[in-house]
Amino acid sequence: MKGFLHALDQELSRRGLSDKDTLAEVESHLLDSIDQGLSQGLSPEQAQQRALERFGPPRLLAGNFEKERCYRMQKILLVCALVSGLLIAYVDSRPTWDDTGITVFALLVTSGIIGLLVQRRPWLYALAIGLWIPLWGIIHAQNVSMLLVLLFPFVGVYAGWALRLVVQKTLHLA
Amino acid sequence: MIGEALKGHLDLLLLAILENNPAHGYAIIETLRQRSGGTFDLPEGTIYPALHRLERDGLLESEWSEGAGRRRRIYRLTPKGQPALAKRQQEWRQFSRAVQATVGL
Numbered sequence: 280m281k282g283f284l285h286a287l288d289q290e291l292s293r294r295g296l297s298d299k300d301t302l303a304e305v306e307s308h309l310l311d312s313i314d315q316g317l318s319q320g321l322s323p324e325q326a327q328q329r330a331l332e333r334f335g336p337p338r339l340l341a342g343n344f345e346k347e348r349c350y351r352m353q354k355i356l357l358v359c360a361l362v363s364g365l366l367i368a369y370v371d372s373r374p375t376w377d378d379t380g381i382t383v384f385a386l387l388v389t390s391g392i393i394g395l396l397v398q399r400r401p402w403l404y405a406l407a408i409g410l411w412i413p414l415w416g417i418i419h420a421q422n423v424s425m426l427l428v429l430l431f432p433f434v435g436v437y438a439g440w441a442l443r444l445v446v447q448k449t450l451h452l453a
Numbered sequence: 454m455i456g457e458a459l460k461g462h463l464d465l466l467l468l469a470i471l472e473n474n475p476a477h478g479y480a481i482i483e484t485l486r487q488r489s490g491g492t493f494d495l496p497e498g499t500i501y502p503a504l505h506r507l508e509r510d511g512l513l514e515s516e517w518s519e520g521a522g523r524r525r526r527i528y529r530l531t532p533k534g535q536p537a538l539a540k541r542q543q544e545w546r547q548f549s550r551a552v553q554a555t556v557g558l
Contacts, residue, residue, distance in 0.1 A: 304478060304501065304526045311479040311523075312497070335496030347502040 280309055283331055290341035295398050295447060296348060309334060349398045356396055360407035363389045364432070368411030372419075382412070383431050390432040394439020405429070405436040463503050465545055466493070468512065468530060468538040475529035478504065504528055512537050 284302055291297045309330050316326025334340075367389065371382045390408050397404050409432030416425030470476065470484050481504075482497045507513040512534035515526050530538065 300526070301501065301505075303524060305498070307477070307523055307525050308479045308497065308501075311477075333497050335498040339496060340498040340501065343499055343502040344505070347506040 280306070280313075280327060280331070283309070283334075283337060287337035287340060290337045291344065292448070294341055294345045294349075295444065296341065296344050297447065301344070305334070305340075345398070352396075353398060356393060357404065357407055360389075360393050360404045363393075364408035364411050367408070368415055371412055372415050386412075386428070386431040387435040390435025391439040394436035394441075395443050397436065397440055397443075401436045401440045402433070405432040408432040408436070462545070463500070464507060464512075465538070465541040467500065467503060467507060468534060468541065471513065471528055471530045471534075472538060475527050477525040477527050479525075481528070507534075 284306055287305060288297060288302055291301065309327075312330035312333060313323070313326045316329050317323065321329065367382060367385050370376055370385075376382075386409060390405060393404050393408065394401055406429070409429045412428045413425040416422040416428075466485060467481065470481050470488075474484075476484065478501060479497075482500055485493050485500075504513065504515075508515055508528070511531060513528050514531050515528045517524050518527050519525075
């Protein structure tokens with residue numbers, strides 16, 4: 280059973296969803312299930328085997344948690360990324376705006392914050408934030424080199440994402 | 454087939470089971486199995502993500518209790534969960550009546 284709980288913990292951690300309470304709850308469920316098997320005359324090994332089979336594989340459970348927990352929040356987050364990316368691109372496209380440093384800073388900070396909250400597919404959020412400035416540059420000035428601007432949201436999102444994983448790992452180990 | 458059909462109605466089943474009796478996850482799955490005569494025999498782990506979501510939505514609340522040397526998380530319906538259950542029951546009655554009328558059983 281320890282191996283099962285460890286595998287579940289790993290599956291949840293991989294999705295940024297590791298939670299001691301959930302693991303304790305699953306352990307309690309499995310112990311109840313094993314107790315029932317024993318009371319029905321199964322051997323300890325058979326009872327444990329049946330409890331684990333009835334519970335389902337760790338990957339299935341972790342996947343279900345991911346769907347339930349992340350779906351709504353990630354949709355909202357994607358909308359936030361799109362809106363903020365469009366806003367930054369709009370300000371940057373104004374004829375009176377010539378402060379590239381602030382634009383880069385805004386891209387990095389926004390994408391870093393989004394990256395901290397993203398559970399999966401960070402590249403999608405980086406694109407949602409950073410695609411608009413290059414798109415504007417290509418459409419209005421045929422300047423394909425503007426695609427390099429995408430570098431900043433990618434750096435920001437992946438930095439935020441990595442920071443969250445490190446913090447989660449540290450807190451989980453503590 | 455039954456497992457797939459069950460997915461869309463799991464919230465209703467969980468809320469209905471908890472309507473009058475607070476219970477922990479294992480007891481919920483046992484009640485589900487017993488009340489359905491063994492028909493609803495889905496992987497037990499699948500109820501936990503749904504229970505946690507219903508709790509986040511404020512329809513359920515939970516607390517840990519200690520008994521017989523084991524900690525268990527007990528779920529109960531909240532005041533907000535009661536009308537949500539009634540609404541889902543009403544929807545189910547309409548749905549099942551429509552299916553019966555269509556299928557002709």
